[in-house]
Amino acid sequence: MYKVVEFFHDLQDGGHAYNPGDTFPRDGVKVSDERIAELAGYANRRGMKLIEKVEKVEKAEKAEKVVPKKRTRK
Numbered sequence: 356m357y358k359v360v361e362f363f364h365d366l367q368d369g370g371h372a373y374n375p376g377d378t379f380p381r382d383g384v385k386v387s388d389e390r391i392a393e394l395a396g397y398a399n400r401r402g403m404k405l406i407e408k409v410e411k412v413e414k415a416e417k418a419e420k421v422v423p424k425k426r427t428r429k
Contacts, residue, residue: 357391357406366400379406 359377364370368384379394380386392398394405 356409357395358409359405360407361401361403361405363394363401363405373405 357379359373359375359379362372362374364372365380367386367390368380371381371384373379373381391406395407397403399405
């Protein structure tokens with residue numbers, strides 16, 4: 356999974372707008388490895404990294420941040 360780090364319009368997806376924090380690609384869209392490499396590097400029209408790989412560890416870290424409810428004594 357990849358997350359968007361810079362706003363861009365994906366010209367290979369009908370100009371779909373991606374905002375920072377969005378998941379790339381959006382649901383239902385297939386993207387080639389070459390396109391991923393292009394957007395994750397500097398060899399694109401913007402000349403900057405537009406997406407970055409999200410490690411699964413981040414999901415686990417988010418789960419750890421959930422604070423359990425306090426138990427009350429009876």
